[in-house]
Amino acid sequence: MTDVAIRPATGLGPVTRRRRPVAAAVTFVLVAALTLFGPLLAPHDPTESVDMPFAPASAKAPLGTDYLGADVLSRVLAGGQTLALVAVAVLVLTYLAGATAGMLAGFRGGWTGTVVMRLADVLMGLPALVLLAVVVTGLGRGVFGAAVAIVIVLLPDVVRLTRTATGQALAHDYVEVAVARGESTMSILGREVLPNLTPVLAADAGVRFVSAVYAVATASFLGLGVQPPSPDWGLMIFENRGGLGLQPLAVLAPAVILLTLLLSANVLADRLVGSSQGVRVPRFRRRPAMSAGAPAADEGADTVPDAVVSVSGLTVETVADGRAVVDGVTLAVGRGQVLALVGQSGSGKTTTALALLGHARPGLVRSRGAVNVLGTELTGLRERSLRRFRADHTAYVAQDPRTAMPAHLRVRDQIDEVLRARGVPRAQRAERAAAALRRANLPDDPAFRSRWPHQLSGGQLQRLSLAIALAHEPALVVLDEPTSALDPANTARLLAEFTGICRASGTAAVIVSHDIAAVAAVADTVVVMYGGAMVESGPAARILTAPVHPHTRALVAAAAPGPSDHDPRDAEPILRVRGLSVDLPGTGPVLTGAGLEVAPGGCVCVVGASGSGKTTLLRAVAGLVPARTGSIELAGDDVAPSVARRSAEQRRRLQLVPQNPYDSLNPRHTVGQIVARPIRQFRLAAPHEAAARAVDLLEQVGLSAEHAGRRPAELSGGERQRVALARALAARPDVLLCDEVTSALDRTVAATVLDLLNRLRRDTGVAVVVVTHDDLVVRRMGGAVLRVADGVVADAESVGTVP
Template sequence: MDKATPARGRGRLRAVVAAVVLVAAVLLALLGPLLAPHGTGEVLDMPYAPAGGSTPLGTDHLGADVLSRFLAGGRSLVLLSLAALAAAYVLGASAGMLAALRGGRIDPVVLRAADVLLSLPAFLLLSLTVVALGRGVAGVGAATAVVLLPEIVRVVRATTLQALQHDYVEAAVARGERTAYVLLREVLPNLAPVLAADAAVRFVGAVFVVSTAGFLGYGAQPPAADWGLMVLENRDGLSLQPLAVAVPAVGILVLLLAANLLVDAVFPAARRPRTRRRPVVVAADAVADAPVLRLRGLTVGADGPSGTRSVVESVDLELAPGRVLALVGPSGSGKTTLALAALGELRPGLALRQGEVHLAGLPVLGLTERALRRLRSRHAGYVPQDPRTSLAPTMRVAEHIGEFLRARSVPRAQRPERIRSALRAVRLPCDDAFLRRFPHQLSGGQRQRVALAAALAHRPDLLVLDEPTSALDPATAAALLADIKRLREDGGPAILLVAHDLAQVASAADEVAVLDAGRLVERGPVAEVLARPASATARRLVDAARMTALPGPREVANHADTPALVLRGLEARRGARRVLTAIDLSVDPGGCLSVVGPSGGGKTTLLRCLTGLHPDWSGDLRLAGAEVPHGLRGRSRDRLRMLQLVPQDPHDSLNPRHTVGRIIARPLGQYRPELDAEALRREVHRLLEQVGLAAEHADRRPEHLSGGQRQRVALARALAVEPAVLLCDEVTSALDAPTADTVIALLAGLRRELGVALVVVTHDLTVPARLGGQLAVLADGRIRESGPTDRMLSAPTDPVTAELLAAVPSLPMARPAPAGITKQP
């Protein structure tokens, strides 16, 4: 049974109870005037008369019925709070999203205005606005909106900036979508859950502000009925008739508490399902020969549109001290899910079905959050996949590693030497200048090494590395794997190495475990699996890995009279720093230009200059002989159409809120408005078939596609506008080897059949080797050498090219397997 089911059941029950209470309170407030037995201004008895007769709650300071005034007084509070919240969100969300997207002068103006409002106490801001606009319902509503506005602007701007980092947003901006479309159709749907939670919290704040305004006499004026006004009017008679104050105060309190409880139940903070507490004793040291990690029957499931499915199913696995186990398999096979489950962590939407996990001899599953943190902090380290997000952008290198040590209770006096020791272990500088660097001052390889140093600083028993080389160039990846191999040889921790490239990890790993569709289909020593793979999945991976040897020369496309793209003298800056210098490139129609180079050399910046996403550059760019402005805003629709971007990450290049059909149909509708609904549908199906997908994929969302299928959809979206040049940014880096082969073959076919020119940025030299055409090596912001691909791969003249070629991984020769380790069926 799903161990998270009781927790989810309790969460749903709390949400239902809170929703019922809130709905009842709101309905009472809205319908109360219809239920009032007397008029709100009707005098029935002497002031502050006790309960009895026709006044079951007594009378107020006027002698009017407290119950009638209470029933009539909630409507204005609820409606005014909702109206003020809606006005604040329309203005605040518009200003926040616009500031984030447009930047420039708009962003600081919006931020400074929000800062001015935030600098004033809410009470003072409320009073100043009411004085300026006048007392009454309209003045209080406007004042409440002004009080809520600055924080909404800040929240929306911050979440929008985060959303703008997604590749699908950049793809929309690069193809010339209007600002309104990008904000409303690409950004806003993905902000909806966050903004809904924030709006619910802001509603509580709006109720509080409106109630306070009523209590201060700013809102509804006598003899109108209002809960806040009732508290103000009857406070002097609290000892004589407490119900006249207590009843409206309780009404406000119930409304606030019910709204808060509903927010907490519907939008819970990320937390682990509560389970039976187990006493935990952290072991002093793992037994020398005992497995550091042991999985038994581990099954993790997910609920999808077609029912429950297993992401990881009945996996048994052991990892001994000092060993490196490479966990490989095709995209979507469950590698990362298994690695995180080994640390007691599950992604949202996943649940443990059954099984056991032991880390350093201690159970992982079913622990309290505090006990699990203690266990992991002592015995485990984890390095995530993406070096761009593995380090906190506001923390220096020393602070980042030091925070890991502080969280693990390492004494302050020991931290400086432990930090330097960890950096030396991964072959990074440990001088004061390097310790003061921020992540943006590091290359991709350096960031990954700093993350590795942080994970190693407390000397864990188990180190989990999730695709540590996927975003790195061959030389940097080879150096990182060499560090991993050296850690193994120096008696370092047991290492679980998640990877999709068998050729890369073969040199560093002792054993290989092959996953397919969540099942462990094969396991054994590296040499044994490479020499005699037993499963079909392992054979495909081995065959793909053996293809990493650079193939022979490819036919180069004939030169056309007019190149598809010509770039001359590009000089690009990022702030005061020059990042690209004297870049000259050209590619013919149907030709291919591959740009390779080490991490941090400027490859992605070059693509952003070509697309107009990075306008801070000088030089000359021409498409089909016509000059192209540097920034997006100066480019005509035809120039935007001719140059299309295929982003790097297949998991981030498609908007998760849209179907495949909608994703492809949007650029069709943008550039071919003559197509009616039926013609649009047929064209979407044709494009899907062109990239090797079926028409049925049009109704799916990206979450139901594999990595290779997502990359094909991204290609179909780019091809929809019939571009002259495709800009491909590391389109194979996140794919397993067999899937990457199919994408490369597809690109070669598009080049050959459609005459589309390709500019391919990659760190994998096997990609240009298979595509042919021209090759340019970019390092330190300069083109180090360029020419026909076959010539440069066979006879490089620059040391950078030679280093990249030498780092291309190859499978090691078979060697005897260690005793006692056998392959699993």
């Protein structure tokens, strides 16, 4: 089966469904058992002669004899053990060496990465058989020489794979937090990177095992591996090839069993790789109709004329316990219309939006209802047809473009790939790409189009995702929190421009958002979700001015600014930054002469448009990007510009809280392990007390001891952000550096997190520096406000806090 990969900006990634390879699994297990335990079943000593050479089958030798007169059956039963053990040993050594080298090359970069990758390229460029012959000649014929040679042959591929996967893993916020905390290289690679490479490496190992078995058998066939008279399948084929006409079983028996092992292992490896890269599409399971409460709405979904997408009675449940995540949703969107799905984290709005594309996340299943797009019922399509339909007619913009966008493609290639897949002629792609960038309020000059994703700000990445989604003019576009990384001015402008394009082109748009005020300004219809159900829907103006449901009223109230109260701090600053300037490779100056001061228990809000340099300022203070000029003082002591040159005590006292709660926690660790790590790293408690201290910190941020045993995937966005705060507080810092900590949260949860930060300031005296584009943060946090524009602190002011 050939899988069609759909880019995150235009689809939902590779989606596959494969039958379980039961026959291949059973065959592989049987052959594997034979290779390991076959010698115990051999009726004769496989090295002793029992009859004349190449004797036919007989009662004494059921498969006849080989060129030495030894029993073929006994040699076949005994001939796989060495091969299997050597192949496994080769595989283990290859991954130990290759994964270590690949991770170091990806993490260190520079000369380390260059040397490792050039050596891998040299080894890859040499013919495998020549390399095998040269190494065996140097080390001598036999199992050891052949094993070393095969490790060298397989090593380059593993190095390249690991380096690429490491580069992707390093883009996650939880790795950056570990770097800012001063974790050692081996700790970062072993604790943060390697656990997330394990699924990729495990899937690749299945394929590589087949290569290892084949290589070991080939070495024996060439007389370079196992030496006579030891039994070996590859050696048997080589030794008995001259008597094929006299006694074919002496060659065919080892050849057939070797081929069976390779084919069954290859089928299983193919399925393993497919399952690691794809997502199973759950079958549409019909169940008896269930009653669902009707939401407060101004008009029914079935009254929308010329609907591009219509949903009727959609119910999505968990596979494990049948709990309804989305319950009885009915809606429709016409051509050129904009529908906004709003609600708290966990309300079911993203699950509903994905269902419009015929997709359910792992662990969920559509149990009831219909989804119709452009007259096509998606629940009845096969996987291949569904993927093709999505690619041709829909687009999807993920919430976090940093992890959803390929890191190895430049800006121009990101858009060109989409246009090429849609059959747009090469001559038209450049202009179409430039137009898409302009529509998203991005530069369309050659310099910008040559940038890599890591050279763009979060806001620029989000706008690039929108440009990619609109480049092929889809009939339906679904956007998951498309403006979470943008400031209010850019949010309003981009949403207005985006919806204007949709209305002009007849594209139906569904926007998932927690910012009800922002999306209501451009949406035709607002659907409010709570607990998986639609609780209210209607025209945007009515929802904002006369909300009916209590949850809707709470969302509207949270979006409104509150009263202020001055929050002066006159103590000596704990953190003082002066004249900080930062240049980024390939970008030039991004921050010039910036400074700030914050006292214990105080707060500084750094605000500005997307790409203005405010996050660069925070990262420079954290030591993650080198400052060209300027100074940083912590409690009166100078702090080195690079985190690597700072003392452990300085790294402890400055703690970073990343922007995205969905990417700031390592999915392979439990909450308790995540929070306890800084305690162990900085030796702030005895090893046996770290777990209990972690529970205390979770309770301090409003969570319970029960959360310590969960993994991040089991938490809501607000709970994840609280865990990130608990992890930062575990180091007992003097200053928290918070990067857009509420941008991915709905208004009510964001207000709760901000109140928590204010309480921590008051109770612990920790100072807070907050980068934000949200006026709600400024109003609730109070303190000093630094406004950054084009890399320069334009002005400073002081505001109060919301009581």
